[in-house]
Amino acid sequence: MDAFIIEGGNPLQGEVAISGAKNAVLGIIPAAVLCACSSKIDNVPDIKDVNKMIVILEKLGAEIYRENDTLIINTEKPISYDVSDYEEETGQMRASYYLLGALLGRYRKAIVPLPGGCNIGDRPIDQHIKGFQALGATVVIEHGQVKMEAPELKGAHIFLDVVSVGATINIMLAAVRADGKTIIENAAKEPHIVDVANFLNLMGANIKGAGTDVIKIVGVEEMHGCEYSVIPDQITTGTYMMAAAATEGDILIKNVIPKHMEAITAKLSEMGVVVLEEDDGIRVIGKHPLKAVNVKTMPYPGFPTDLQQPMAVLMTIAQGTSTITESIFESRFKYVDELRRMGANISINSRTASITGVKSLSATKIRTTDLRAGAAMVIAGLIADGETKITEIVHIDRGYENLQENLRNLGAVIRRVSEKDPACL
Ligand code: UD1
Numbered sequence: 439m440d441a442f443i444i445e446g447g448n449p450l451q452g453e454v455a456i457s458g459a460k461n462a463v464l465g466i467i468p469a470a471v472l473c474a475c476s477s478k479i480d481n482v483p484d485i486k487d488v489n490k491m492i493v494i495l496e497k498l499g500a501e502i503y504r505e506n507d508t509l510i511i512n513t514e515k516p517i518s519y520d521v522s523d524y525e526e527e528t529g530q531m532r533a534s535y536y537l538l539g540a541l542l543g544r545y546r547k548a549i550v551p552l553p554g555g556c557n558i559g560d561r562p563i564d565q566h567i568k569g570f571q572a573l574g575a576t577v578v579i580e581h582g583q584v585k586m587e588a589p590e591l592k593g594a595h596i597f598l599d600v601v602s603v604g605a606t607i608n609i610m611l612a613a614v615r616a617d618g619k620t621i622i623e624n625a626a627k628e629p630h631i632v633d634v635a636n637f638l639n640l641m642g643a644n645i646k647g648a649g650t651d652v653i654k655i656v657g658v659e660e661m662h663g664c665e666y667s668v669i670p671d672q673i674t675t676g677t678y679m680m681a682a683a684a685t686e687g688d689i690l691i692k693n694v695i696p697k698h699m700e701a702i703t704a705k706l707s708e709m710g711v712v713v714l715e716e717d718d719g720i721r722v723i724g725k726h727p728l729k730a731v732n733v734k735t736m737p738y739p740g741f742p743t744d745l746q747q748p749m750a751v752l753m754t755i756a757q758g759t760s761t762i763t764e765s766i767f768e769s770r771f772k773y774v775d776e777l778r779r780m781g782a783n784i785s786i787n788s789r790t791a792s793i794t795g796v797k798s799l800s801a802t803k804i805r806t807t808d809l810r811a812g813a814a815m816v817i818a819g820l821i822a823d824g825e826t827k828i829t830e831i832v833h834i835d836r837g838y839e840n841l842q843e844n845l846r847n848l849g850a851v852i853r854r855v856s857e858k859d860p861a862c863l
Contacts, residue, residue, distance in 0.1 A: 450687030539611030730758030
């Protein structure tokens with residue numbers, strides 16, 4: 439397994455361009471199988487989760503061509519609705535659950551293994567299933583597989599009990615091909631939901647209200663291929679913003695949608711960081727000492743749970759005591775032990791972490807416990823005094839394109855080593 443070695447203490451300087459949004463494209467690629475057609479998708483990031491999704495679709499029979507960040511997905515020939523043999527691939531990512539909605543929409547049948555993904559707490563899919571059942575599907579979960587069949591898919595009024603990104607997108611995927619009107623209430627409003635809806639509408643779907651908490655979908659009989667460009671990744675953008683703030687750097691982050699970053703911009707500004715918005719860019723200038731702040735993770739437009747771990751690293755060196763309350767995933771504090779090993783002063787009480795700033799973090803060997811914790815460990819390494827070794831970076835590869843090259847271009851001293859490398863022995 440690869441590891442990162444980071445020599446801390448170098449302020450990030452320069453420019454970085456953000457790639458397409460992981461959580462949007464992982465809904466868009468399955469959406470492309472909703473008809474016998476061919477779609478061209480631009481701004482597709484080269485990350486492990488995307489590559490796995492491509493492999494699964496190819497195994498199901500889709501023809502997929504990739505050139506740089508452009509993907510052509512051709513499903514003119516029928517593909518299989520049975521994903522049960524590909525448990526290894528589906529088990530390594532959360533978004534494999536979107537195959538349920540997409541295959542149910544196209545074939546009225548789907549067999550898909552239960553999804554994997556980061557171990558950050560209880561992650562049921564009961565709201566997805568409730569939605570599919572409301573649309574007319576019978577759902578059986580046995581031997582680790584979700585088996586669905588719907589002689590007819592009929593539009594329905596669905597009230598989500600919790601605001602769920604995955605359930606909102608999954609229900610949209612099936613409902614676009616149902617007969618009649620579906621209303622999803624208490625829908626999630628994340629930018630990637632709007633992006634998947636925009637893609638579906640370009641394919642001929644009729645979705646209104648994406649980005650609000652009530653989404654209305656009128657099912658259509660026919661859909662067709664389209665050309666689409668994925669939005670920039672909100673979480674990757676936030677990660678670079680925090681890396682610049684933590685290292686007292688000065689960077690311009692290009693190809694971003696500043697509106698998507700408002701919750702992060704507001705918190706960083708409160709900490710004393712200078713954040714300047716441009717048309718499709720954000721400049722971040724870190725000013726130390728950082729001030730302590732309180733953060734509560736919330737569904738969009740609130741502070742994203744996926745950025746609480748990187749944010750915690752900033753808090754470890756801020757003046758005073760900060761708090762983070764994690765209201766989405768109850769076990770998203772596993773990375774705290776790693777930061778403690780670097781000298782961070784953190785106590786956890788139920789869903790709240792209290793973090794009292796220390797003068798600096800000290801470099802040591804740490805490990806990544808999940809994707810976003812991995813990003814946090816990298817930021818910790820960038821500010822620690824000395825050489826930090828971060829193991830299990832396979833988690834980071836799932837969601838960050840060219841992280842090490844981008845950071846190196848910004849002046850970081852970071853290299854990737856495999857465990858066979860003498861540097862790691
Ligand atoms: C997605 C993102 C993940 C992000 C999260 C919250 C993808 C592939 N993953 O995950 O990066 O951290 O949104 O922004 O897009 N819940 C239920 N029942 C359900 C579904 C969810 O109780 O059927 C609960 C979850 O346990 C959690 C909350 O709802 O407490 C939000 O989860 P959800 O928005 O569905 O997250 P994911 O789709 O798993």
